[in-house]
Structures are given as C-alpha cells and as structure tokens.
Amino acid sequence: MRATKPETAAPASHGTFRLEDFLPYQLAVLADITSAGFARVYEERFGLSIPEWRVLATIAEVPRVRAKEIGAARHLPKTAVSRAVASLRRRGVIKVDVNRADKRESFLSLTPKGRDLHAQLVPLALDYARTLTNRLSPQERLALQSAYERLAND
Amino acid sequence: MRATKPETAAPASHGTFRLEDFLPYQLAVLADITSAGFARVYEERFGLSIPEWRVLATIAEVPRVRAKEIGAARHLPKTAVSRAVASLRRRGVIKVDVNRADKRESFLSLTPKGRDLHAQLVPLALDYARTLTNRLSPQERLALQSAYERLAND
DNA sequence: TATTGTTATACTCTATAACTATA
DNA sequence: TATAGTTATAGAGTATAACAATA
Numbered sequence: 544m545r546a547t548k549p550e551t552a553a554p555a556s557h558g559t560f561r562l563e564d565f566l567p568y569q570l571a572v573l574a575d576i577t578s579a580g581f582a583r584v585y586e587e588r589f590g591l592s593i594p595e596w597r598v599l600a601t602i603a604e605v606p607r608v609r610a611k612e613i614g615a616a617r618h619l620p621k622t623a624v625s626r627a628v629a630s631l632r633r634r635g636v637i638k639v640d641v642n643r644a645d646k647r648e649s650f651l652s653l654t655p656k657g658r659d660l661h662a663q664l665v666p667l668a669l670d671y672a673r674t675l676t677n678r679l680s681p682q683e684r685l686a687l688q689s690a691y692e693r694l695a696n697d
Numbered sequence: 698m699r700a701t702k703p704e705t706a707a708p709a710s711h712g713t714f715r716l717e718d719f720l721p722y723q724l725a726v727l728a729d730i731t732s733a734g735f736a737r738v739y740e741e742r743f744g745l746s747i748p749e750w751r752v753l754a755t756i757a758e759v760p761r762v763r764a765k766e767i768g769a770a771r772h773l774p775k776t777a778v779s780r781a782v783a784s785l786r787r788r789g790v791i792k793v794d795v796n797r798a799d800k801r802e803s804f805l806s807l808t809p810k811g812r813d814l815h816a817q818l819v820p821l822a823l824d825y826a827r828t829l830t831n832r833l834s835p836q837e838r839l840a841l842q843s844a845y846e847r848l849a850n851d
Numbered sequence: 852t853a854t855t856g857t858t859a860t861a862c863t864c865t866a867t868a869a870c871t872a873t874a
Numbered sequence: 875t876a877t878a879g880t881t882a883t884a885g886a887g888t889a890t891a892a893c894a895a896t897a
Binding site for chain 1: 885887888889890895896897
Binding site for chain 1: 713721723725726734735748815822837842844
C-alpha cells in the first residue's frame with residue numbers, strides 16, 4: 544500500500560480524499576511518534592506519566608505555580624493535574640505550600656530531589672528534540688513553531 | 698502565566714528548558730486540538746471512533762485493502778483494526794470477502810451504505826482542514842507537510 | 852453562589868497474550 | 875513454524891459529577 548509514497552500507491556486515484564494528506568491525521572501521527580516516543584523514555588526510566596512530566600516541567604519553569612494555571616497552560620484537565628501533583632508529592636519531588644491569602648489554592652515548587660529529577664530529564668528531552676529537529680530543515684522547524692503558535696492559541 | 702506569550706511570562710528565565718518550545722509537546726497539543734477536535738465532530742454526528750474513521754477512510758481510498766495493510770499504513774495496532782472492522786461490518790458499511798488464495802485474510806470494501814457515509818464525512822473533513830489551513834501561511838502548510846513526510850516515515 | 856482542588860464512579864481504551872485458522 | 879485476524883483479560887487512562895473547603 545505504501546502510504547508514504549502516494550505516487551506509487553495503487554488505486555487511490557479515485558480522487559476524493561486522502562487521509563495521508565489530512566492535517567489532523569498528520570498531526571496525530573506526528574504526536575504519536577514524537578510525544579509518545581519520548582513518553583516511552585521517561586516512563587520506563589523514571590516511571591513518569593505524560594501529565595506528571597508536563598506538571599514537573601511546568602513547576603520547574605514557573606516556580607510557585609498553581610494547579611489551575613498548569614491545567615490552563617498545558618492542556619491538562621484539572622483532575623489530571625490533581626493526580627499528577629499527588630503522585631509527584633508522594634514521590635517527594637515537589638512541595639505544596641497553601642496560599643495563605645486564598646487557602647483553596649497552593650503554590651507548587653520543586654524539592655531538591657525534584658530539581659535533580661528535572662536535571663536528569665532535561666538533557667534527555669533536548670537530545671530527543673535534537674534528533675527530531677536534525678531531520679528537518681530550519682525552515683520546516685520554524686514553520687512548525689509558528690504553526691504551533693497559530694493553531695494552539697485560541 | 699501566559700504560556701502563549703513567552704516574552705511576557707514571569708520567571709521562566711532560569712533558562713534551562715521550556716516545555717512550550719519542545720517539539721514533541723507542541724505536536725501533542727496540535728494533535729489534541731485538531732485530530733481530537735475533528736474526532737468530536739464525527740463521534741457525535743456518526744458515532745465513529747478514531748480507528749473506525751481511519752479504517753473507513755482507508756477502505757474508501759484503497760478498495761479491497763486487507764486489515765494488515767491498514768494497520769501498517771495507519772499507525773493502528775491490529776487489535777484496533779480488528780475491532781473497527783467488526784464494528785463497521787455490524788453497521789453494514791463495509792463488506793468482507795475472504796481471499797480464496799489465502800483464507801487467513803480478507804479484502805475489505807465499502808457497501809453502498811458505506812459509500813454514503815464516507816460521502817458525508819469527506820466534506821466535513823475538508824471543511825475542517827480548510828479552517829485550519831486558512832490560519833497558516835502557504836509556507837507553513839508546505840513545511841508541515843514535508844515535516845510530516847520526513848518524521849512519519851521510518 | 853462561585854471557585855480550587857479532590858475523590859468516586861463508570862466507562863473506554865489499549866497492551867498483552869492466548870487462541871483459531873490457515874499457510 | 876509462521877502469519878492473519880480474533881478474543882480475553884487486565885490495567886491504565888479519562889470524563890463526569892459529586893464533594894469539601896474556601897471565597
């Protein structure tokens with residue numbers, strides 16, 4: 544069937560619609576390959592789920608962030624954030640300070656152990672991204688970046 | 698926190714690593730928005746799952762395709778293909794002809810009802826893709842296409 | 852009343868492997 | 875022995891809503 548080489552594919556020429564050229568499909572495949580691909584790395588090396596990795600990375604980036612902000616910024620539902628926070632806390636990699644001005648919410652930050660974990664993860668992430676980026680032209684990488692900015696924001 | 702406007706984000710400047718710029722994360726978000734976005738359309742309008750939609754679209758494109766080929770070309774495990782095929786058959790939208798030269802496998806094709814369903818889905822898909830593409834420059838769309846071809850093939 | 856975050860429930864999805872039947 | 879496809883099992887993930895605490 545050779546889905547990857549349209550010009551040699553057999554009788555797809557009826558015309559109407561090619562899934563292979565459909566942007567949402569392309570993005571689903573790319574995400575499966577890349578995001579899920581990297582997830583396999585940190586899942587087996589560190590036992591982190593995707594929400595846990597995103598929450599950890601966010602707390603490293605924005606000290607004293609609140610759960611609500613993580614959900615909004617990272618496309619994670621609040622239940623996923625809550626579970627990730629609970630798990631990261633059990634693990635001793637984050638700490639949770641209740642906001643004294645509004646006791647419903649808490650500020651999240653890394654413990655020293657969390658900073659260690661994050662410091663181990665970042666080079667893996669950068670390596671992984673580099674092997675992907677090396678397969679793209681600079682224009683392609685830039686176009687992906689701006690496509691992301693345009694499509695992901697609204 | 699304003700993840701979408703890095704330049705105004707608060708104290709992310711520690712430097713190391715920004716999830717927002719991490720390609721696998723970007724692709725996961727884009728896929729969630731686009732592929733899952735379109736999935737919501739056909740799930741509620743036609744009761745199709747993502748594997749069902751992909752299998753249907755593939756059979757429409759490649760008449761007399763075999764389950765094995767669908768899995769290989771569409772990034773679907775064989776169990777997902779099997780379930781999608783069973784469901785589409787129960788629904789009367791595909792038919793299954795056992796290959797007489799090798800009775801382990803079957804050729805899949807659309808029934809008239811399946812062609813109807815596909816004919817309803819295609820314009821929705823094209824509309825959906827068009828609204829996305831309209832938000833990109835031609836260069837961005839081309840770059841996405843070639844990034845897909847490079848990263849999805851190996 | 853509205854909001855932050857947690858928990859419970861049920862449901863779906865999927866990874867794995869066992870299995871059937873063919874080859 | 876190997877392959878196409880199905881089915882069983884169990885575990886993970888998630889949507890929903892109910893809930894507690896606070897505002």
